[in-house]
Amino acid sequence: MAFNIADILPIIIIVLTVLTSIKGFNDMAFFDRYKFQVGAILGKSKQWDRLLTSATLHGDYIHLIFNMMTLYFFSGVIIQYQGIWQYLTIYFLSIIGGGLLSLWVHRKEYYYSAIGASGGVVGVLFAAIALFPDMTLGVMFILPMKGWIFGILYLGYSIYGMQTRQGNIGHDAHLGGAAAGLILAVVFAPVILQINTLYIGIMIIPLIVLAYLVLRKK
Numbered sequence: 001m002a003f004n005i006a007d008i009l010p011i012i013i014i015v016l017t018v019l020t021s022i023k024g025f026n027d028m029a030f031f032d033r034y035k036f037q038v039g040a041i042l043g044k045s046k047q048w049d050r051l052l053t054s055a056t057l058h059g060d061y062i063h064l065i066f067n068m069m070t071l072y073f074f075s076g077v078i079i080q081y082q083g084i085w086q087y088l089t090i091y092f093l094s095i096i097g098g099g100l101l102s103l104w105v106h107r108k109e110y111y112y113s114a115i116g117a118s119g120g121v122v123g124v125l126f127a128a129i130a131l132f133p134d135m136t137l138g139v140m141f142i143l144p145m146k147g148w149i150f151g152i153l154y155l156g157y158s159i160y161g162m163q164t165r166q167g168n169i170g171h172d173a174h175l176g177g178a179a180a181g182l183i184l185a186v187v188f189a190p191v192i193l194q195i196n197t198l199y200i201g202i203m204i205i206p207l208i209v210l211a212y213l214v215l216r217k218k
Helices: 005-026 028-034 038-042 050-056 061-082 084-105 118-131 147-164 171-188 191-195 197-216
Strands: 136-139 143-146
Touching: 005 028, 005 050, 005 061, 005 084, 028 050, 038 050, 038 084, 050 084, 061 084, 061 118, 061 171, 084 118, 084 171, 084 197, 118 147, 118 171, 118 197, 136 147, 143 147, 147 171, 147 197, 171 191, 171 197, 191 197
Parallel strands: none
Antiparallel strands: 136 143
């Protein structure tokens, strides 16, 4: 049987994330050192590694399972149609993109902290939607919806959530990840901008609104 790294790469990422998350559940010192925290990143210690390490931690098993299931379902699409290195780039740059947006939004809140791989997961999801905007998603595993419609609704809700601090959710990290995933999918396969012009254009509108809101924030 031939060894195919493409088949197991997402599983490797998932297993490592599960192991570090479980470690964080049981070791508060480990959790506190590697979570996203504005003060630790922008303060004297300059722990920029937290932009990535925070993605290996989760708040509870439900948070962890939901993120890892979503990552598993959509990773294959990116690997198959864009490649392994493109997939890794999308995943990790989406994590960083989500972290940077969150850092900007909360830059004056030194005690603000967050955890979770959601930025990278959402980046992979939106890259998949950019490739196949007409695919049907089972939202919450029940409600069928076209990918591009889900994309617009998700971005709209996330912008609203970010502005109103809705729930204990890192909406800004989700938005940064989504923007990175969408943009990188087009960078790696510019032809999809011609094929899916309307769908991608519609999804970019909420991101333009997001850019305006973020740049306006002082």
